[in-house]
Amino acid sequence: MSKIITISREFGSGGKYIGILTAKKLGIPCYDRDIIEKIAEESGFVDDFIKRVTEYAPSKSIFAYSFVGRGASGESIEDKIFAIQEKVIKELADKGPCVIVGRSADYILRNYDTLDVFIYAPTADKVKRTMNFKGVSEREAKKLIKETDKKRSINYKYYTGKTWGERENYTVMLNSTELGIEKTAEFIAEIYRRETEK
Amino acid sequence: MSKIITISREFGSGGKYIGILTAKKLGIPCYDRDIIEKIAEESGFVDDFIKRVTEYAPSKSIFAYSFVGRGASGESIEDKIFAIQEKVIKELADKGPCVIVGRSADYILRNYDTLDVFIYAPTADKVKRTMNFKGVSEREAKKLIKETDKKRSINYKYYTGKTWGERENYTVMLNSTELGIEKTAEFIAEIYRRETEK
Numbered sequence: 001m002s003k004i005i006t007i008s009r010e011f012g013s014g015g016k017y018i019g020i021l022t023a024k025k026l027g028i029p030c031y032d033r034d035i036i037e038k039i040a041e042e043s044g045f046v047d048d049f050i051k052r053v054t055e056y057a058p059s060k061s062i063f064a065y066s067f068v069g070r071g072a073s074g075e076s077i078e079d080k081i082f083a084i085q086e087k088v089i090k091e092l093a094d095k096g097p098c099v100i101v102g103r104s105a106d107y108i109l110r111n112y113d114t115l116d117v118f119i120y121a122p123t124a125d126k127v128k129r130t131m132n133f134k135g136v137s138e139r140e141a142k143k144l145i146k147e148t149d150k151k152r153s154i155n156y157k158y159y160t161g162k163t164w165g166e167r168e169n170y171t172v173m174l175n176s177t178e179l180g181i182e183k184t185a186e187f188i189a190e191i192y193r194r195e196t197e198k
Numbered sequence: 199m200s201k202i203i204t205i206s207r208e209f210g211s212g213g214k215y216i217g218i219l220t221a222k223k224l225g226i227p228c229y230d231r232d233i234i235e236k237i238a239e240e241s242g243f244v245d246d247f248i249k250r251v252t253e254y255a256p257s258k259s260i261f262a263y264s265f266v267g268r269g270a271s272g273e274s275i276e277d278k279i280f281a282i283q284e285k286v287i288k289e290l291a292d293k294g295p296c297v298i299v300g301r302s303a304d305y306i307l308r309n310y311d312t313l314d315v316f317i318y319a320p321t322a323d324k325v326k327r328t329m330n331f332k333g334v335s336e337r338e339a340k341k342l343i344k345e346t347d348k349k350r351s352i353n354y355k356y357y358t359g360k361t362w363g364e365r366e367n368y369t370v371m372l373n374s375t376e377l378g379i380e381k382t383a384e385f386i387a388e389i390y391r392r393e394t395e396k
Contacts, residue, residue: 120365165365167318173371179389187389194381 012126015119021185210324213317219383
């Protein structure tokens with residue numbers, strides 16, 4: 001079975017770009033949220049689901065997650081979307097070595113041979129990066145970071161029963177500011193190369 | 199300023215041995231708790247302090263920590279010991295590149311150029327390792343792991359005001375079971391080599 005790299009990341013830590021860089025270094029594909037959603041849509045798994053979900057205010061979605069118990073009867077739209085993405089992610093993993101960013105892939109692929117990476121960074125650097133890349137104010141950047149990670153955390157807890165960002169879920173956790181974006185990608189690629197050598 | 203590797207670790211994760219291995223690979227010295235305490239004692243910094251502290255039951259010590267506020271007036275014996283070890287650790291760091299295991303060295307050397315590593319492992323593996331190395335029962339191993347890490351956590355909080363094991367305090371966090379003890383040491387050495395290249 002081929003080895004898959006999953007990358008979980010704090011918003012603004014550069015995790016998505018690190019995923020792309022790592023994949024490039026290893027000559028394997030990188031799938032992020034957008035690509036996974038696009039594939040799900042194109043493959044015909046998703047018809048009106050995604051469209052209907054996007055009509056929901058994100059805050060309302062978060063609110064709903066908080067109060068819905070695991071295993072409650074009656075599948076929500078989010079549950080259906082998750083099931084579809086689970087299927088898509090497994091199919092991508094079955095194709096061969098790749099990098100998958102986000103989407104609780106570390107949990108979805110728990111029975112696969114994976115290298116589970118978590119990328120984090122000091123808040124000040126995440127704010128700076130978000131301001132640069134999203135062209136928002138400091139205040140908006142802080143809000144975006146907080147809300148996105150909160151959503152990720154609630155989502156992860158709901159679907160996996162585990163705590164997002166807790167070390168026990170990952171093989172390595174890397175501070176992208178202290179190591180540097182480029183070197184972080186290089187270390188992940190290096191670990192992957194050595195792990196797949198054996 | 200030379201670069202120092204600090205290693206914090208969960209009890210039973212193999213962190214101490216990883217520290218020794220890493221230092222060996224890099225040809226630099228490794229100082230762990232025992233060595234630091236020995237140097238403190240031999241240097242004459244410690245006379246009756248350590249002896250007096252060892253008379254305290256560890257559980258009593260933990261209990262005391264929990265209820266002593268930071269910055270409370272009147273230095274406790276633990277405070278004096280910490281001040282001495284702080285001095286010893288800084289002197290060791292001033293001597294040149296080295297690996298320092300435990301003793302809140304990541305915090306003590308916060309103004310130094312450091313690579314701060316945290317080593318963790320799944321509980322089952324920590325229990326197995328503790329049973330093997332300490333020759334204790336499964337029950338005793340579990341107790342030892344829980345109590346040691348609790349003590350480390352309380353101690354770290356008391357002296358640093360930060361949370362032990364929280365990702366923001368470290369450059370990298372590595373799962374020694376998933377990577378393997380030998381490879382974990384190799385990765386730390388590799389990161390160190392690349393960081394000191396620049």
